[in-house]
Amino acid sequence: MKADPKVLAALNEYLSYELTGHRQYLIHAAMCRHWGLQRMARIQEAYSAEETQHAARIIDRILLLDGQATPRELGPVAGGATLAAQLARDHDLVGRAIVHLRAAIGDCEDSGDFVSRDLLREMLDDEEHHLHWLDTETRLAGQLGEQNYLQSQLG
Numbered sequence: 001m002k003a004d005p006k007v008l009a010a011l012n013e014y015l016s017y018e019l020t021g022h023r024q025y026l027i028h029a030a031m032c033r034h035w036g037l038q039r040m041a042r043i044q045e046a047y048s049a050e051e052t053q054h055a056a057r058i059i060d061r062i063l064l065l066d067g068q069a070t071p072r073e074l075g076p077v078a079g080g081a082t083l084a085a086q087l088a089r090d091h092d093l094v095g096r097a098i099v100h101l102r103a104a105i106g107d108c109e110d111s112g113d114f115v116s117r118d119l120l121r122e123m124l125d126d127e128e129h130h131l132h133w134l135d136t137e138t139r140l141a142g143q144l145g146e147q148n149y150l151q152s153q154l155g
């Protein structure tokens with residue numbers, strides 16, 4: 001099945017975000033575990049695993065459209081040095097993914113590729129929930145104070 005090159009480019013660009021997220025959350029999970037923050041480590045691990053599944057679905061779609069999976073590097077992935085810095089880094093990545101997805105969904109719609117559109121719409125739903133979670137954690141950290149917030153991540 002031949003696809004609009006614009007759709008393939010949009011899928012590949014989103015694949016780059018998925019793989020970058022996968023690596024970033026994996027590193028954050030390991031750092032949190034190293035710091036003894038087990039709750040946050042479990043959550044970051046789950047986000048990392050979810051991105052692997054998302055990436056596989058995007059690659060399947062690209063292949064079905066006779067395209068090639070050619071994600072680009074979005075720059076070095078370095079973990080935030082503190083939990084607050086990790087949340088800020090993740091917020092930045094998810095925010096940029098959302099901007100890309102909104103435009104990409106429009107491109108899929110324009111080319112009449114409603115299956116790719118629905119797939120990316122589903123991804124957008126997940127990213128919006130992720131952003132909401134990051135906002136909630138950041139707000140809680142501010143309300144509870146750093147010591148209390150860190151304590152809430154131990155278990």
Ligand SMILES: [Fe+2]
Pocket residue numbers: 018050051054055123126
């Ligand atoms: Fe994802």
Ligand SMILES: [Fe+2]
Pocket residue numbers: 021051094126127130
């Ligand atoms: Fe994500």
